[in-house]
Amino acid sequence: MGAMTNARVLGKSGIEVSSVGMGCMGITHASGDPMPDNDAVQVIRAAHEMGYTFFDTAECYVGRRADGTEAHNEDVVGEALAPVRDEVVIATKFGVTHAPDKTILVDSRPETIRASVEGSLRRLRTDHIDLYYQHRIDPKVEPEVVAGVMADLIKEGKVRAWGISETTEDYLRRADAVCPVSAIQNRYSLMAHWNESLFPVLEELNVAFVAFSPMANGFLTGAYSHATHFEGAQDYREGMPQYTEEGEKRAEPLMRFLHELAGLHSATLAQVSLAWMLRKKPYVVPIPGSRKPERLRENLGAAEVMLTDDEIAKIDELLDGLDLMVFGGHAVR
Numbered sequence: 001m002g003a004m005t006n007a008r009v010l011g012k013s014g015i016e017v018s019s020v021g022m023g024c025m026g027i028t029h030a031s032g033d034p035m036p037d038n039d040a041v042q043v044i045r046a047a048h049e050m051g052y053t054f055f056d057t058a059e060c061y062v063g064r065r066a067d068g069t070e071a072h073n074e075d076v077v078g079e080a081l082a083p084v085r086d087e088v089v090i091a092t093k094f095g096v097t098h099a100p101d102k103t104i105l106v107d108s109r110p111e112t113i114r115a116s117v118e119g120s121l122r123r124l125r126t127d128h129i130d131l132y133y134q135h136r137i138d139p140k141v142e143p144e145v146v147a148g149v150m151a152d153l154i155k156e157g158k159v160r161a162w163g164i165s166e167t168t169e170d171y172l173r174r175a176d177a178v179c180p181v182s183a184i185q186n187r188y189s190l191m192a193h194w195n196e197s198l199f200p201v202l203e204e205l206n207v208a209f210v211a212f213s214p215m216a217n218g219f220l221t222g223a224y225s226h227a228t229h230f231e232g233a234q235d236y237r238e239g240m241p242q243y244t245e246e247g248e249k250r251a252e253p254l255m256r257f258l259h260e261l262a263g264l265h266s267a268t269l270a271q272v273s274l275a276w277m278l279r280k281k282p283y284v285v286p287i288p289g290s291r292k293p294e295r296l297r298e299n300l301g302a303a304e305v306m307l308t309d310d311e312i313a314k315i316d317e318l319l320d321g322l323d324l325m326v327f328g329g330h331a332v333r
């Protein structure tokens with residue numbers, strides 16, 4: 001298991017994970033119609049066999065099958081990993097549901113969290129969640145209240161460690177003071193690197209940075225362009241700003257340089273884009289998602305691509321001069 005030789009640690013929890021984790025969202029949600037259940041289970045098992053030990057899901061990653069029934073991501077993750085439960089770290093999230101128009105609805109009231117944790121444990125076929133994230137900040141609930149519920153769940157043995165997704169520094173500090181936070185999960189990629197401003201507080205509080213959409217929703221792999229037609233209403237990539245002609249044009253200098261580095265390192269674009277963040281900080285853990293075993297293997301291999309300090313500096317210098325368009329935020333500088 002090559003990946004475990006490159007294991008990373010989830011902050012204060014001390015929990016070890018493969019340096020690249022598997023983002024499972026796209027299997028049922030946001031990347032087209034859900035995969036057939038059997039295929040979904042097989043691809044997650046294949047990921048474990050090739051060395052992934054860190055799996056990311058959420059209560060709200062629910063897609064609709066052609067027959068109208070719901071495909072719960074936690075359900076397939078739970079079924080796939082049940083036989084190897086002790087060998088893997090499962091992260092899931094509470095506090096978000098999706099409205100029919102894809103808008104995010106947030107709710108982190110203690111009673112909602114309590115109901116969520118029971119549903120997640122059941123679907124995941126487990127008696128504990130290794131890492132439980134608040135999926136989005138709920139402006140109506142103070143961080144101290146959420147952290148208090150997490151402290152209780154940890155005491156009860158239902159949760160081993162907790163984290164916050166799309167956190168701010170202030171929220172993290174307040175939550176951490178009540179119940180130590182082990183990881184954040186924020187958007188982070190070459191095209192979305194504004195959250196690097198959190199590095200100092202993560203180091204101060206010993207919190208891992210789990211990077212979601214680490215390849216800018218697939219854009220950085222070079223496999224898609226503005227001309228790509230994403231199949232089906234359940235594919236959220238359609239219409240993302242990086243997948244427009246303008247977005248692609250602005251990213252051209254970056255993609256050219258990534259091609260150059262890929263050639264130098266006998267690597268792929270996906271690997272170079274993940275290697276960049278792996279080299280940046282030892283506590284960054286990207287969780288790229290794919291439905292395809294060969295791509296999962298490729299992404300895991302990013303941990304072996306040793307970009308030099310000089311190459312990292314050159315990438316960052318190039319990024320400083322670009323005005324990129326990417327889903328999830330603002331143009332970067």
Ligand SMILES: NC(=O)c1ccc[n+]([C@@H]2O[C@H](COP(=O)([O-])OP(=O)(O)OC[C@H]3O[C@@H](n4cnc5c(N)ncnc54)[C@H](OP(=O)(O)O)[C@@H]3O)[C@@H](O)[C@H]2O)c1
Pocket residue numbers: 022023024025026031056057135165166185186211212213214215216217218219221223270287288289290291292295296298299
């Ligand atoms: N906390 C949050 O709010 C939040 C938000 C979004 C995502 N996430 C988490 O982050 C994970 C990853 O994010 P993401 O799926 O949005 O973006 P991503 O990992 O940046 O990109 C995934 C896309 O890239 C494609 N892909 C993956 N590996 C590839 C490769 N080697 N070559 C070519 N194409 C490749 C995949 O398509 P195929 O499947 O066809 O390979 C998929 O469409 C999710 O699974 C989820 O667990 C969390």
